[in-house]
Amino acid sequence: MDTIKEDVIILGGGMAGLRAAVAAAEYDSKITIGLVSKLYPLRSHSVAAEGGTSAVLNAKDSFDLHAYDTIKGSDYLGDQDAIEEFVRLVPEQIYTTDHWGCPWSRNEDGTIAQRDFGALSFPRAVFAADKTGFHVMQTLYSRALMYPNIHFYNEYFATKLVVENNLFNAITTINIKTGDFVVFQGKSIVFAAGGAGRLYQFSTNAHFVTGDGDGIAYRAGIPLKDMEFMQFHPTGLVPSGILITEAARAEGGILLNNEKKRFMSTYAPNKLEKASRDVVSRAIMWEIEAGRGIKGEYGDMEYVYLDLTGISNLLDERLPMITEIAKKFNGIDAHTEPIPIHPAAHYTMGGIDSNVKTTTLYPNVFAVGENACVSIHGANRLGSNSTNECLALGNVAGKVAAEWAKSHDFASVSISSVNDEEKRIWEDLLKRNGGENVAKIRDDLRINLDKNVGVFRTEDLLQQGLKNIKSYQERYNRITIEDKSSKFNMELQWALELGFMLDLAEIINVGAIMRKESRGAHYRRDFPDRDDKNFMKHTIASYSVNGPQISYKPVVKTKWEPTVRSY
Amino acid sequence: MDEYTVEIKRTDVDGKTRMQTFKVPKDKVSTVLETLLYIKGYLDQTLTFRYSCGMEICGSCGMEINGKPHMACSFVLDNFKGDKILIEPLKHFKILRDLAVDIDPFFDKYKAVKPYVIRNDDGNYQKELLQTPKQFDEYIDYSMCIKCGLCMAACPIEGSDENYLGPAPLTAAWRFIADNRDQGKKMRLEIVSGAEGASRCHFAGECTEVCPKGVNPSFAIQKLRSSMIGLEFQKLFGGK
């Protein structure tokens, strides 16, 4: 067992993690920062963000308008005070990344260009063609290389948060390359480990978005908030699930059913294809259910078309990546042919219960990005509101974590807790021998969530889903890890990830059963209306040995009263 | 035939190498990455490889497929005629296990060229730096690099001189030199004009050939060279 000491530990090398690392390094050059990630930072899923990031840069736009769009998008589940503060933090981040070399797309006069996006009342999405996340990540990673006090620990898989007296003191990890059990001792920790989109089979997320951050925090006693809200992106490419950015619709792409008819006018007469994501996803699913989907070359999955032929002149300049993807993966020329799409799991609105100062239950544990639930996004995140959250709140998290590290000392590591974890992995998990295949359980779990906890939910489906999850948990106790070597044991990592996934799946499912209303991304066929009287509150899931304990927390309202949400 | 015959060059943790053949049903997989995931999930759990996004943007899954460096995720099997696939780890990297290679030296080289905007500023960022679309076009193509390392595996110089900076890091150097917001041109040219820098390139052009993102490293390296010559001339005539 090795111990590594770093003042600030950042878990996750994605956009939020890198931004927090840079912010902490800038705060004080004497503070050491350990960036612990199970991947190389540039392999994080943030690089796959496509469309843009909302920021109020134009004099005709206003913070209130951005806040209102976000709140309406959240179906009034977002905390309004947090949103108001958040939108004010964003513009500075855009200028900062610009100074650091991010290639934001430009207007003719050299200023930063903005474009329209889903459910925005002003075209305020700053973008770098359709590789926004990629370019911001490259910029942040390069910037992080500048600071000698940021230490990268790539391919360290975190397994457990060690907490004593309500204070975090260490996090246990496995160095994947060598198989060593490494303990990181820190003064403060920032959770920036992303969401859990790969709980679903048909997902736009990278294969490693398995919700480890949520899982680790949950098991350490930090409550998770609003986990039942899983966003489905309307346009996942069939059959791979690769994201086709919302910008494609914002720039003028249209959705067509099997009769080549534009159907969005039925579901969102004003905004049409530019309605918020939950609305468009449901519209597509209703079309498919009504038998107007297309079934053909791509197996069993029915889909609809995203037609970009009307904006073929814009594709090469503004949407080069999705044009390339359609060509490479499906052999489709987006200039002349429509693209097959189907709603795909995309974003975890829920996460570690946190706030706009990124603090959590424990005073030296901070959470940011998709890993956290502030809650800015409420029941449905607005397109273009994730990357700016990572930047703005990543900056905040880095600063507060560094501040804490500066004014506190290392607490001693709770050795017994660390030893338990070491034993759990090498003695229990690796030596289980029940014959169950990790990949099989995981695939079953994903298919189960796709089917039973998907875009449309009902009591029966959810109960069935929960029953299945219980059976997978039981099967998980009987897994066999065939790979016994310590070096680069990816199967062990899969097994550990699956453990977290099973926890999260249960939380999502239980939360969905208890929320007897439809709000944002959570749509119950048996309760199709929003119920502000009983359910305008956050779901809080806390750990117990018998499964998640659900409680509720009120939503903060400042000046926007909930009204009927229509696009 | 409704099966792919997948031959994988495997290296175990002790450094022993062997070839192993798997049969994968065609209707279960559509790319090489899915094939590998299928094998790891259901046929041989000990197979090790790197992967992440599955959409050719993260740069994890570079490997030699049928003898050429390629991203596994974007190697679509429908476009590929034949049933036999040969998969080997990327060349010019140290093998850690099976298809996973040690990519750290590559990132060290990337870091060595100072791949960030260098400018004197006060940290007060209240407005953007102006950049016209023309200035933008100067560097944007070179900023598309996903750091997958395919060019390093294709470069013949990299194969005989492991200290050579290599196509991707040199491209990164040019990407920042060509950016009008950057002021670190001289510093960076000093680095790349060293013995292991741009002058090592013999213009085989394989890097451009294998790049999955259409970056043109060989072009960037030539640009670096002409800038280096320009700098030398300036020095010769007493310029600063």
Place this chain on the structure above:
Amino acid sequence: MDESVRNLNEGVMGWAKFYRKGWNYFAFAMHRFSGLVIVFYLYLHLFVLSHLLSGPVTYNELVKTVTFGPFDSFLVLDVLLALVIFYHGANGTRLALNEFGIGLQKNKAMFIVFEAIAMVILGVFLYYAYMFIGAS
């Protein structure tokens, strides 16, 4: 040698593995090979000429033994040498132009055009060389 290290460093032999790579790689590997052949020839040539120092008789003897053997093997080698020189010259011209930034984007097409021109000139050269030998 450990396999993982061999993978890291292919050495000069790696250059010769152009059979599985592209046109550019072929051009690169052949350029190296032809360069070596030309250097080898240069020293061979100097070696042969150096016999002049020991007088005309020695030199003539040497030339006779290597040139007028049972079959005129050196003539065949001379043709190959010309091929290699023309290849190297054409590719070298292309590379020199590329260094100045000319035709960088179309270097593959340039390679083919330059080589084609070089081969035509080679043909013309060989024709006249043949006429010259035939005349003597």
